Amino acid sequence: MTYLVNDPKQFAADSLTGMVAANEDYLTEVHGGVTRATDSPQGEVAVIVGGGSGHYPAFAGWVGPGMAHGAVCGNIFASPSASQVESVVRASDHGGGAVLLFGNYAGDRLQFGAAQSPLRADGIDTRIVTISDDIASDTPQNWKDRRGIAGDLFVVKAACAAAAAGRDLDAVEAAANKANEATRSMGVAFTGCTLPGADEPLFTVPEGEYALGLGIHGEPGISSHKMDTAEGIATLLVERVLAEEPARTAGGYDGHVAVLVNGLGATKYEELFVLYGTVKKLLTEHGLTIVHPIVGEQVTSLDMAGVSLSLMYLDPDLEELWLAPGDSPAYKTGSVTAGQRREVVAHDEKVAIRAGxxxxxxxxxxxxxxxxxxxxxxxxxxxxxxxxxxxxxxGDHGQGMVLGSTAALKAAKQAVAAHAGTSTLFDVAGAAWSEGAGGTSGALW
Structure with missing residues (x-):
């Protein structure tokens, strides 16, 4: 469980504020998330990542030179609101358009999608790429409908490197899509995670078993298995991920792979290294060349004990993007020269309420x-x-309903005090609900 908590409903906001305070050379906090604290070249495509909180380092930990330009941060396991997405994109825009990257979840699709139209109307060409690397969540034929888990890192890195290389909006979007198509992940859980302030986990794994196919929002997995050795679990994960290896071709995928062994939040790094030892042995025996492996926490799920394996099947272009330098609070590779600090303009002005x-x-x-x-x-x-x-x-619906309905009530009271009419009352209440709750329910209510 989470021990260092003030108000559980403010945990995500308090955590983000503290993170920015600890990383002021990289990050500036804005309405809805963070943006780079340093300048980027004029005309550079802005890559914006985002989703619910509770997954650190994803997503704010990936913001910095050579990495993302901004991150939109929702409540715990809930997508950010459309207005928060707008705010972060506007704060991160450098005139080259924006690519929005997030895991393939209903709330994120609704909220990021709702932000796209007003951004485009204001001249910020905005593209959306949803990440769908989790092989447990749908069939190979329906891979685009899968959810995004730890493979997020590969897709984000490819898109950010393409932007840093000066590629245009179409090319950055294409790089993100190519990386997503080339990435596959599978994970196991040993315990469930516990929401801040809660006294029991979202799910439990029976003693002596593990759950295969976990999600990163407390989803328990698709099947239970008798507990095995690290070698046995590594073998299962490698077999499942390699089952979707693409054909090797001249000038295309040639057996080079990026590898991520990702801890879910409560699994010791020493354990991850034990697992990686077998992963490397099996991949090498399969004739694969591992390029710049990562072992550690990149996409967590609060205090869940578990691990996932992600592979990105590299062609020469993806390999170049994967190896390109990047510098952020939680992910660093190569050497990057940061720009000068910049002043960030806020874009969260309140709309005046008109009387009816x-x-x-x-x-x-x-x-x-x-x-x-x-x-x-x-x-x-x-x-x-x-x-x-x-x-x-x-397991966040109760919290989301409280955050949304209380925000709506506060906004409605302000509307009534301003003698607003019925239409305006529900307009401002609906906007406040979406802002306060985020997620799918926030958008729908």
């Missing part, structure tokens, strides 16, 4: 108790809503 007709304003006042009832009911049932959600998802 007397009749509509009176109706809005009468409807305010509906939002009060929603907020009261959500608060009273937070624990049970989270427990229901944990059966099929990530």
């Amino acid at each position: 007709s007397p009749e509509s304003a009176a109706q809005a006042e009468e409807l305010l108790p509906l939002l009060q009832a929603l907020a009261d009911m959500s608060s009273a049932n937070e624990a049970s809503l989270g427990k229901l959600d944990s059966i099929a998802g990530d």
Whole structure:
């Protein structure tokens, strides 16, 4: 469980503020996340990563020269809101357009997608690439519908290196898509994770067993297996990932692979090294050449004990992008010269609330108790809503409903005080709900 907590509902925000304070040479905090603290060349494509919090180093830990230009950070395991995405993109824009990278989850698709239209309307050409590396989550034929897990690192690194090399928006988007298509991951869990402030994990793994095919939001996996040695688990992971190895071709994939053995948050580095020893042996026996392997935590799930294996099947271009220098708080390779510190312009101005007709304003006042009832009911049932959600998802629905409904109620009260009409009341309440909760439910409500 998480021990160092103030208000559990503010854990993600408190963690981000502390992280920025510890990495001021790299990061500047803006509404919705972080952006680079240093300049980037004018006209450079901005690569923006993001998703729910609880996965450090993903995503804010990957922001810096040669890496991402900004990261949008939602609540724990919940996607950021569309307005937060807009804010980070605008703060990170250098006139070359933006590529938005995130794992293939419903809330992220809704919220990042909603931000795309207003950004384009303001002249910031914005592309979206969803990451889908987890082989446990769908069939090989439907690989684009899979969810994103630790393979995020490979896709982000390829896109960021392409941007740093001066490639244009189409080429950076193409590099991200190519890296995603070439990346496969599989993981195992030994324990479930526990949300900050909760007194029990989202799921448990029976003693003497492990779960195969874990997700990074508390999803327990697709099957249970009797506990095995590190060699046995490594063999299973390698076999599953290599089952989708592409054909080797001249000038294309030639047996070179990038490898990530990723800890989920509560697995010792020494254990990861034990596993990697077998992984390297098996891949070498398969005739593969390992290029710049990474062993450590890159995409975690709070305090989950577990490990995942990711491979990116390299062609010469992907290998060049993987080896290109990058410097961020949590991922460093090669040597990068950082630009000068820059002043970041905030883009989170509040929209003025307009008064409605007397009749509509009176109706809005009468409807305010509906939002009060929603907020009261959500608060009273937070624990049970989270427990229901944990059966099929990530267990954050109760918290999301409380954050969203209370934010909506606060905004609605301000609208009523400004004599807003009914339409405006629900417009501002809906926007506040999306902002406060993030995630799929935030977008829908």
